[in-house]
Amino acid sequence: MAFNRFRPTSHFIAPHSWMNDPCGAVWIPETQEYRVCYQWNPGTSKGGNSAWGMAKSKDLVAWQDCTPALRNGTSYDSLGVFSGSIVSKIVEGERVLYLFYTSVSSLPIHWSLPYVEGCESQSVAFSTDFGETWHRYQYNPLLASPKNGTRTTGWRDPFVSQSQSLSKLLGSDVETNFMMIASGNRDLGSQLCVYQSNDLLGWESLGTVLRVKNGSKISPSSKLQFGQNFECASFFTLGQQDYIVVGVEEDSHSERHNGHYLLWLSGKFTLKNGSLDFEIQSHGLLDHGILYAAHIFRDRENRLLQLGWADESAKESVIESQGWAGCLVHPRELFEISEPITDVGRASNRWLVDEESGRMSTLGIRPAPQVTTLRSGYPSNSLQEFSSIRTKTFELTATFTNLSGNERFDFNVRKSPDNTEVTKLIFDLEKGAMIVDKSKSSIHGLGESTPDFGDLDLLDGEDLVVRIFVDVSLVEIYVNNRFTLTSRIYPSLETSICASYNFGSYPESAVDLRLWDRLRDAWPDRIPGDTLTEMGAHEGNELREQELGRSESFLCPAIVA
Structure with a gap:
């Protein structure tokens, strides 16, 4: 539907x-x-x-x-x-x-x-x-x-x-x-x-x-x-x-x-x-x-x-x-x-450098702790299992260590079996960028194909820690607790529920990966359906009036007493 x-x-x-x-x-x-x-x-x-x-x-x-x-x-x-x-x-x-x-x-x-x-x-x-x-x-x-x-x-x-x-x-x-x-x-x-x-x-x-x-x-x-x-x-x-x-x-x-x-x-x-x-x-x-x-x-x-x-x-x-x-x-x-303090931090607008303490600070951003309760079942730690998933909704975490700074890590999501459709989540350390490549996300051009991207600003010697949520058309990406990117994708093919990866010469055994390929429904009490799109304009207006109701002006007794 x-x-x-x-x-x-x-x-x-x-x-x-x-x-x-x-x-x-x-x-x-x-x-x-x-x-x-x-x-x-x-x-x-x-x-x-x-x-x-x-x-x-x-x-x-x-x-x-x-x-x-x-x-x-x-x-x-x-x-x-x-x-x-x-x-x-x-x-x-x-x-x-x-x-x-x-x-x-x-x-x-x-x-x-x-x-x-x-x-x-x-x-x-x-x-x-x-x-x-x-x-x-x-x-x-x-x-x-x-x-x-x-x-x-x-x-x-x-x-x-x-x-x-x-x-x-x-x-x-x-x-x-x-x-x-x-x-x-x-x-x-x-x-x-x-x-x-x-x-x-x-x-x-x-x-x-x-x-x-x-x-x-x-x-x-x-x-x-x-x-x-x-x-x-x-x-x-x-x-x-x-x-x-x-x-x-x-x-x-x-x-x-x-x-x-x-x-x-x-x-x-x-x-x-x-x-x-x-x-x-x-x-x-x-x-x-x-x-x-x-x-x-x-x-x-x-x-x-x-x-x-x-x-x-x-x-x-x-x-x-x-x-x-x-x-x-x-x-x-x-x-x-x-x-x-590092030289990278001194050169970046996002770090506040305090020379007296020898420390630098910035705003951290990560999924709220409550989000982990969306996970269902036990996680997989196998890249092979990631490549075999058939789902539109999953969470993945991955840590890459001992980096030279020239690596590129690709996670391919919402992919068709023949690779005709695919969205590439690219972590390019040489360019210092995270890129959502949507050029092949939809063969019928249902959504924007221009990439979403941002600078990673990794510190010298820092591990790469990524957390990815794919939820049908919504993609959320977190990197090292201070980079986030939100994107939308619209695959044309119903078979685009596969995934794969390409880490170049980086050893797969060095990747610490966790995968949850089943996430909880956020609205367990809702009845799925397409009732609104089946309505005509008159019924839609009636629904609007019914669901919105009225809120009259009021002088709150507790406030003015």
């Missing part, structure tokens, strides 16, 4: 239709479960008039669908409830969840279009029953308009969190919450706006914490440039370092998927002449492929986790026929890596 042909099974994905940004994730102690929200447009496989879909989980691996948290309102958010975040707080002995979102009253919104004043505002909804029901705040919107007026390129995706760094710098109470909104000024460049609040309802502007010129390099030696607008920004602290993660919208000459990429910045919040600023000390790509709209949250053990949206890269006809689009990658843990 078209619905299931390219549909991942072990990942977070909407029951049908279009989905994009993860926009609210929270652990709820009373119910011992996570709630994760996402942008959803039921009834169509195209983006646009989004609601906040929602699901719950005990372990971030097996999920159950929930009633959507929000849909469009009647005035300030009549045309959309866009991305944001969720804050959990005890108010007079009762847990209250605050759902912050961008309320939209005019479309389309894009950095290349004239900005309509009032099209974006920032609002909040509450839940006092652990996410079962949500009610808008009676006095929405909390923030009515950006300070740049019609020169604004965007003003959205409120991320709300406490920050010891910001509280200490500003002399604020440690319980103060800060809101970061991604934005931009048509005349000046991309910007991040910051606000503070003591009660999560009244917000005071602290100005712009990051102001960059369009097209400027992130650092003098960087290959990366700032774009036209920021989206989906968040902030956190690891060790002694402050971090910002942000989506960068590039200009019309961008060669990246959908003209955007995910950036992380390490540095320090500072005050310059009384104005809040962020001093960039190191930076890198959060993902070298199609991943976008990163969302940051804490798990029950207080680990810092990240979700992100994996867009489609198939032909429009493929997306329309399957009746859905988009999913989320596996949750990823963000942490700090520290190593002795």
